[in-house]
Amino acid sequence: MKLANLCWLSSAVLAAQSFLVVANSETEEVRDEAMKDACPVRLESRGKCEEGGECPFQVSLPPLTLQLPKQFGRIEEVFKEVQNLKEIVSNLKKCCHDCKLQADDNRDPGTNGLLVPSTGTPGEAADNRVRELENEVNKLSSDLKNAKEEIDGLHDRLEKLNLVNMNNIENYVDSKVANLTFVVNSLDGKCSSKCPSQEQIQSRPVQHLIYKDCSDYHAIGKRSSETYRVTPDPKNSSFEVYCDMDTMGGGWTVVQARLDGSTNFNRTWQEYKVGFGNLRREFWLGNDKIHLLTKSKEMILRIDLEDFNGLKLYALYDQFYVGNEFLKYRVHIGNYNGTAGDALHFSKHYNHDMKFFTTPDRDNDRYPSGNCGLFYSSGWWFDACISANLNGKYYHQKYRGVRNGIFWGTWPGVNEAHPGGYKSSFKEAKMMIRPKHFKP
Numbered sequence: 001m002k003l004a005n006l007c008w009l010s011s012a013v014l015a016a017q018s019f020l021v022v023a024n025s026e027t028e029e030v031r032d033e034a035m036k037d038a039c040p041v042r043l044e045s046r047g048k049c050e051e052g053g054e055c056p057f058q059v060s061l062p063p064l065t066l067q068l069p070k071q072f073g074r075i076e077e078v079f080k081e082v083q084n085l086k087e088i089v090s091n092l093k094k095c096c097h098d099c100k101l102q103a104d105d106n107r108d109p110g111t112n113g114l115l116v117p118s119t120g121t122p123g124e125a126a127d128n129r130v131r132e133l134e135n136e137v138n139k140l141s142s143d144l145k146n147a148k149e150e151i152d153g154l155h156d157r158l159e160k161l162n163l164v165n166m167n168n169i170e171n172y173v174d175s176k177v178a179n180l181t182f183v184v185n186s187l188d189g190k191c192s193s194k195c196p197s198q199e200q201i202q203s204r205p206v207q208h209l210i211y212k213d214c215s216d217y218h219a220i221g222k223r224s225s226e227t228y229r230v231t232p233d234p235k236n237s238s239f240e241v242y243c244d245m246d247t248m249g250g251g252w253t254v255v256q257a258r259l260d261g262s263t264n265f266n267r268t269w270q271e272y273k274v275g276f277g278n279l280r281r282e283f284w285l286g287n288d289k290i291h292l293l294t295k296s297k298e299m300i301l302r303i304d305l306e307d308f309n310g311l312k313l314y315a316l317y318d319q320f321y322v323g324n325e326f327l328k329y330r331v332h333i334g335n336y337n338g339t340a341g342d343a344l345h346f347s348k349h350y351n352h353d354m355k356f357f358t359t360p361d362r363d364n365d366r367y368p369s370g371n372c373g374l375f376y377s378s379g380w381w382f383d384a385c386i387s388a389n390l391n392g393k394y395y396h397q398k399y400r401g402v403r404n405g406i407f408w409g410t411w412p413g414v415n416e417a418h419p420g421g422y423k424s425s426f427k428e429a430k431m432m433i434r435p436k437h438f439k440p
């Protein structure tokens with residue numbers, strides 16, 4: 001800044017010289033006038049003139065005072081201002097330097113808490129930072145990959161859960177209910193056969209018994225085949241049943257009977273649910289009642305058939321249970337014994353065991369393209385569709401066309417019928433149940 005000051009002074013001197021030239025020309029005029037004695041400027045010759053006419057002269061000037069503009073008076077002020085600014089800049093520079101050192105220290109802390117002097121250049125520090133960021137990005141990428149794998153795993157599990165459909169759940173619940181029922185019934189049977197108080201109770205005529213089924217009436221000496229009122233489940237109301245006290249020791253509760261075609265069996269779900277027909281002739285007892293009876297005790301099933309040739313045969317199954325409506329009255333049929341053949345377990349592809357009940361208005365069968373109940377005009381535990389159907393149409397003689405009559409697939413001669421030929425029909429059919437532990 002001092003240099004600039006000097007430059008400015010040089011400019012002032014130059015200005016003064018210009019002023020001097022002007023003053024010089026004015027001096028010539030002053031000399032020509034009368035004022036020459038008073039003029040303090042003198043021009044004098046000094047020494048000899050040279051050949052070309054050039055002579056040395058000396059000019060004497062009076063003391064010179066220059067009037068400068070007022071602004072020049074602020075130069076000192078500006079100097080001070082500039083000095084202040086310079087100090088401020090210097091402080092800022094120092095501060096900036098300190099900041100940089102601090103930043104470097106923060107970036108490279110010593111492992112034991114001491115500050116490690118930075119030996120690297122700013123470029124290396126930047127590289128380190130980039131590497132740190134790269135590591136962070138790699139870690140995040142790895143985390144994302146793990147999260148994706150976890151999501152994929154959850155998605156697979158969800159798909160597997162979707163495969164567990166309602167049918168699987170129903171099958172499971174159904175089988176559990178059946179198992180529990182058999183356990184309870186067997187305990188019940190043991191108690192009634194061993195418990196002496198039960199015999200004492202039965203021997204007292206004044207004691208009121210709950211008659212769960214026809215075997216209880218048989219137990220108190222009833223031997224007449226007719227209708228009786230039973231209460232298989234005290235929580236549900238009692239109802240009338242027809243008891244067969246003659247066949248194979250008696251004590252049978254009849255759940256279905258065909259003998260003359262007086263009752264139409266082409267019925268709805270609701271009708272099969274509550275039952276229909278005449279207990280003394282033809283009827284379906286009702287799926288709800290059959291469920292309660294088979295739930296109350298472990299039951300066996302007997303089927304009696306007679307054709308129009310007078311042939312009488314029977315099938316005996318050592319287990320019979322029908323689930324409730326929620327389980328679509330699914331049937332459990334035990335092992336076969338008898339003379340009519342095991343038509344309910346006809347083959348792998350025709351098996352009525354463990355099948356749901358189907359009616360013309362409620363398709364629960366295993367035939368995917370239609371309703372077996374609609375096709376065969378009845379309610380039954382259809383497979384896809386039949387090797388037996390005791391609720392088929394009652395034909396009074398042989399018939400042609402769709403085999404929608406009463407049908408038992410193992411009946412003698414049934415397989416000899418030609419596809420378009422006559423089909424045999426049945427004169428009588430009957431389904432009845434009795435406790436497994438019944439003793440005539």
Ligand SMILES: [Ca+2]
Binds near residue numbers: 365366367369
């Ligand atoms: Ca179907």
